[in-house]
Every structure is written in structure tokens, then in C-alpha cells.
Amino acid sequence: MAVTLKDIAKKIGKTTTTVSRALNDYDDIGPETKELVRNAADELGYIPNTLARRLQKRRTDTIGLILPTFGPRFSDPFFSEFLAGVGNKAAAGGYDLLVSTRPPGEQEMQAYQSNILSHRVDGFIIVRTRADDPRINYLRKMNFPFASFGRVEGVLDFPYIDEDSANGMLRVIEYLSGLGHRRIACISPPLELMFARHRIKGVKEGMDRLRSQGGELLIVESDLTQRGGYQTANILLDNSFSPTAIVACNDLMAIGAMSAVQERGFVVGKDISITGFDNIPMAEHSHPPLTTVNQPIYQIGTMACELLIQVLRGEVAEKQEIILQPSLIVRQSCGPTPE
Amino acid sequence: MAVTLKDIAKKIGKTTTTVSRALNDYDDIGPETKELVRNAADELGYIPNTLARRLQKRRTDTIGLILPTFGPRFSDPFFSEFLAGVGNKAAAGGYDLLVSTRPPGEQEMQAYQSNILSHRVDGFIIVRTRADDPRINYLRKMNFPFASFGRVEGVLDFPYIDEDSANGMLRVIEYLSGLGHRRIACISPPLELMFARHRIKGVKEGMDRLRSQGGELLIVESDLTQRGGYQTANILLDNSFSPTAIVACNDLMAIGAMSAVQERGFVVGKDISITGFDNIPMAEHSHPPLTTVNQPIYQIGTMACELLIQVLRGEVAEKQEIILQPSLIVRQSCGPTPE
DNA sequence: TTCGAGTATGAGACCGCTCCCAGAGATCTT
DNA sequence: AAGATCTCTGGGAGCGGTCTCATACTCGAA
Known part of the structure; x- marks a missing residue:
């Protein structure tokens, strides 16, 4: 069986009270006693029982x-x-x-x-x-x-x-608009998710600034997965909107979208631009490497x-x-x- | 404070012993008593304290x-x-x-x-x-x-x-050899990992059967990550061995290898064949989709x-x-x- | 000298639960 | 009818700690 406070107490002829407090370094225990207790504890290989302690402390840690x-x-x-x-x-x-x-x-x-x-x-x-x-x-x-x-x-x-996802997306839109993009599609996660709202908000804000320059935005909801991004991009590409850039709200969907775009023979980064969000390790190694927003998760x-x-x-x-x-x-x- | 057995006991005028056993459906408790206890427990909203139970049972569940x-x-x-x-x-x-x-x-x-x-x-x-x-x-x-x-x-x-990873890899090699591949490179995880050994074993076994037909194998060790696969593939491509197929020991490295190959202008699945192992969701959506071995993780x-x-x-x-x-x-x- | 304060340790309750054991009735056996 | 057996419930210890309170002793100050 495991070593308990009682075993230590018995061994050195003190009470469990003393042992407990010595081990927890209470300052009302004499230094020699502390020494004694600690040595005995080491010798017996004492390890406190977490469960017992938690019960008493009414804390689970x-x-x-x-x-x-x-x-x-x-x-x-x-x-x-x-x-x-x-x-x-x-x-x-x-x-x-x-x-x-x-x-x-x-x-x-x-x-x-x-x-x-x-x-x-x-x-x-x-x-x-x-x-x-x-x-x-x-x-x-x-x-x-x-x-x-x-x-x-x-x-x-x-x-x-x-x-600050909104700001992140704003930066994405600004970057894309700097490259000349005006017809932008956005692949959104379910809007019940807060981060989706923030990201969409940033996108909208960015596009609002582009309105006078003919900015157009289409938002389609998807499900955060790679497969979802793939499917949604296909829907987008079938649509008459024909965006020059696709802004995905996370990297996984962006990578899925890249597959869809490439499958149709388009070159990502030339025929169609794609961005992600999160900067997951995979984003660096997608083909082409994905422009995204860093999130130090x-x-x-x-x-x-x-x-x-x-x-x-x-x-x-x-x-x-x-x-x-x-x-x-x-x-x-x-x-x-x-x- | 939380409701305890004692509270229930007090309420119905029984002891904690009886209450405990009634709730745990011991068969030495009368049916009316059980009923009584259960109702009281429901009424008070009793939930057992896991910690106390675990301490007593000397089990942590x-x-x-x-x-x-x-x-x-x-x-x-x-x-x-x-x-x-x-x-x-x-x-x-x-x-x-x-x-x-x-x-x-x-x-x-x-x-x-x-x-x-x-x-x-x-x-x-x-x-x-x-x-x-x-x-x-x-x-x-x-x-x-x-x-x-x-x-x-x-x-x-x-x-x-x-x-049975060995068998999985054997199937991969057989499949590749059926496509005509003879010079095959393998990207291996650290060999201290058991599954690496099994997979390599399968690869070697497969290549052994190809020896009479001019089969040649080069094994390079990497680290299981996408980045590792990318770097290792680059080393392979710089090497004079010039494989027609790269067998990666997991999907992540395979996808990394794909990037390296594509970066040099080769077409995966035509100029060079690549396989993975694991069938992670991403494998389905890589570009091109990855041939791999399923592992229902x-x-x-x-x-x-x-x-x-x-x-x-x-x-x-x-x-x-x-x-x-x-x-x-x-x-x-x-x-x-x-x- | 006596009292108060300070120091070091012990005794024992307690956290909430489970389980062993004893014992009171009820029922059965011979 | 008396003991044996069975059914149900209670008493209380114990899991392994922590913590409050009491106590014994020392020592300096009034």
C-alpha cells in the first residue's frame, strides 16, 4: 500500500498533524522537526494522496x-x-x-x-x-x-x-483591394459563431470603403471544414458572380477552396486569389502557400x-x-x- | 452548500448508511424505503460528491x-x-x-x-x-x-x-509496382517509433519481391510533419537517385512532399507518384487527392x-x-x- | 513573582461517502 | 414454543488528508 501521513508519524513518533504541517512548511513547526519529517518522508517515499487532499480542501485543482x-x-x-x-x-x-x-x-x-x-x-x-x-x-x-x-x-x-478578427479581415480586404480586387466572395462559418461575426464584420467594413470604387461582396455560409470550403467554392464558381478573390474565414476552408479552384484549371494567385485565416501549419505548405492572418493559437x-x-x-x-x-x-x- | 447524504438522511429520518445503499440499489433495502430515499434525493437535488466517493473506493474512475x-x-x-x-x-x-x-x-x-x-x-x-x-x-x-x-x-x-502497417505498405508497393514503378524512395519517420518500423518493413518486403525486376529502394528519415516531408522530398529530388515514386510513411509528410515536387514544376501523379498513410481528412482534399492507406483512427x-x-x-x-x-x-x- | 505573549506540538473533528458488523423483527422449522 | 433463518436498518469505523483548538513549555516584562 501507499505511504500515508500516518506511516511517517508513526515512524518518527509524532502526530499526523505535525507531519502534515511540516510538509506544507507551516511556520509554527520547529526547524529540526521539519527536517526530521522531511527526511522520513523521503525515506519512505511519501507521495500525498491527491484525492484525500482535494476532498478536504473542497477543491479539485x-x-x-x-x-x-x-x-x-x-x-x-x-x-x-x-x-x-x-x-x-x-x-x-x-x-x-x-x-x-x-x-x-x-x-x-x-x-x-x-x-x-x-x-x-x-x-x-x-x-x-x-x-x-x-x-x-x-x-x-x-x-x-x-x-x-x-x-x-x-x-x-x-x-x-x-x-481582433474584424481588424484582421479588414487588413485582408485592404490588401486585396490594393491588388485591384473588387468582386470578392467570402466563405463564412456558421454565423452563430462569434468569431464568424467578427470576421464578417471586418470584411463588410472593408468592402464598405470600396463601395465608391465598385466593390461587390458575396457571402456564402459554410462549415469550417476543408470539405465545406471545397463544396462552397464550387457553388461560388458556378455562380454568375465570378469573384476575382475568395476570402475564406479560416485556413481549412481556404485550402478546400483552393482544391475546387484548381480542379477547374484556374491558377490560384493568378486567376483567382484566395485568403485564409488562422495560419495553421498547413497554410505554409499548401500549394501555393496560403496568404492568411496569423492567430497564435x-x-x-x-x-x-x-x-x-x-x-x-x-x-x-x-x-x-x-x-x-x-x-x-x-x-x-x-x-x-x-x- | 451542496446536498449530501446526511441531508437526505436527516430529512427522512434514516441514516446515511441506508440512504447510501438505497441510492446504490442494494437489495437489502426495502422497496418502500428505496422509494422514499429516491424521492427525497430528487427533491433536494442530490448529486454525489465524486471526490468523496473516489477517496473511499480508492479508485479515480x-x-x-x-x-x-x-x-x-x-x-x-x-x-x-x-x-x-x-x-x-x-x-x-x-x-x-x-x-x-x-x-x-x-x-x-x-x-x-x-x-x-x-x-x-x-x-x-x-x-x-x-x-x-x-x-x-x-x-x-x-x-x-x-x-x-x-x-x-x-x-x-x-x-x-x-x-497491420507492414501489410498496408506491402499493398502500396504492390500497387506502385503494378503501375511500373521500380525506383522508389521512402520517407520514414524516426525509426525509434514502432509504426515506422512496421511500415518500413512492409516497404522492404515489397521491394524484395521486386528485386528480380530491378527494384531499387532509398529510405530517408524525416519527422512526421508536413515541413519535414517537404524538406526531405527536396533532399530526395536533389539526389541522383531520382525516384519515380515517393512513399511517405504518413499523410502529412506526403502532402509536404507534394509541395516540394510541385514547386519544381513536376506534376504529382504523372511525373512523380506519391503515397501517404493514415487517410487523414486532408488527404482527400489535397491537390491532387492523395492515394493512401486507411487507418480508422x-x-x-x-x-x-x-x-x-x-x-x-x-x-x-x-x-x-x-x-x-x-x-x-x-x-x-x-x-x-x-x- | 506572576502574568502575558510566543512557540511547538498534540488531540480530534471533519470533508462525504462506503462498507463491515451488529441487531431488531418477522417468518420458518421441528 | 423455541431456536434458526431471513429481511431490513442502524452504528460507526475508515479512506487520507487539513484545520481548529487546546496545551505545554519558554521567556521577557511589569
């Missing part, structure tokens, strides 16, 4: 992360990198990370509820926020600690981190986790709201408008 | 999964899908999933140790096995429950699931988790060792040898 996924073939590079960021920060702060995947909706909400009510986690990281996000509404109602990556519509009285993961840890520790965060400024990554998927 | 990652930019589609498989199965079986990411080596081993010794998990899922795997050696030594995705060299006295995740759960429950699994037979997915990245 665990952070929950429930990834919203559609269907089993879930392979979003976004999440794996975000996960790594959150996980490493959590580990560094002494927290465990409890991960689940649930499709948005009923099951997802149940997962949040049961994790809270059965005392499995101390706080949640929310990812990929939705406009009127039921997760955030619920956590707020329960007064349960959380931090999110992404904002919501309405009151923002919780710690969050987000990228690993760092965002660590920062979101840090925000939550601050809340859990009861520290007053200097900054509860972090908005990162994006940067445009110019590669070869865009070129001047063909005449 | 938690499965550990430590993903081996190199560097922070960790975005392997492989892992996210595997994770989803494991996670969903764990949830279905009433287990929590504790996830960490660690670079292989010292830190990784410490994570295993501390998770075991501080009683955080009941068992581990090991992924991406290595030839003489320190994780498996350790868990075996500690007699700690685990199941793995992947085999090791030597004794296989633990539950595992694996794909989501299902593998669920099955690995199931193996572990059987061990944890003390059930005797009918099958402790599962080898899946792969299937070749033919797409457009291969063609007949150019003369």
Missing part, C-alpha cells in the same frame, strides 16, 4: 475543457494546438486538465452540468464562443469560474481573450488558461479582457486582378 | 492520456481524432479523461510517475509506441493498468491495438479505450490483442511510370 465537435471525424488542427497551450499552462500551474468532446447542444450542456455538480472541476475554459452562448449563460448563472476564448454578444463581464490557449487560473486563485487580474492584434501573413495565394 | 509532442506547435490531426475516440468511449463508460502533452523523455516519464503515485488515474492509454518504450517498461514494472495503440519490440504481454481510439476499461473492470477480455487490416485508398496522386 482541475480545469475542464469540453471541445465542441461535430461528428466523430474531428480533426481540427485548431483544437489540438489550443489544447496543448491550455494543457501546458495548466500543468505548470499545478492543475489537471479534464478533456471531453461533445457536439454542441443538449449533451454538451449536460457535460457542463454534471462536471460542476459532481465536483469534478474548479473551472472551465470555453472555446469557440457562440452569439448567445448557452455555456456562458449557464456558467454565469451558476456563478462558476470560467474564462473563454472568444467574446459573446451582450455583456462581457467575464475574463476572455480574443483576437497556442499562446491563446496558454493565456486563456492563465486567466482562469487567476480567477481560481482569487487573484485580481490586471487584465480580464485581452484582445490580440492580428498580423497579415502574405504568401503566394494572391495576386493582382486578372483583366 | 479516470483514464490518463499523455500525448507525446515535439515543440509547442503541435497540430497533428492524428491526435485530435484519436483523442475524440478515446474521450467518447471513456465518457460512455463513466470514466473521466485526463489529458496532458509532454515531449518524450524526462518530463514525460515524470508525468506518468506523478500521476500514478499521487493517485490521479486508474490507467493509461499509451499512444505512438517506441521500440523499447520507457513508458511501457515503467507501467509494466509498476504493474499499472494500461492499453496501447501500437506494439513494441519484444514481449507483448499487455492489451494493445494496432494496424477514431475507432482505434475507442477500441484502445475499451481494452483499458475491460482491464480496469477486471473483465477478462476475449481479445487482448487487436490487429486491424488496412485498406488501400486509391486517389489521384499516383500514375504509371513516365518513360
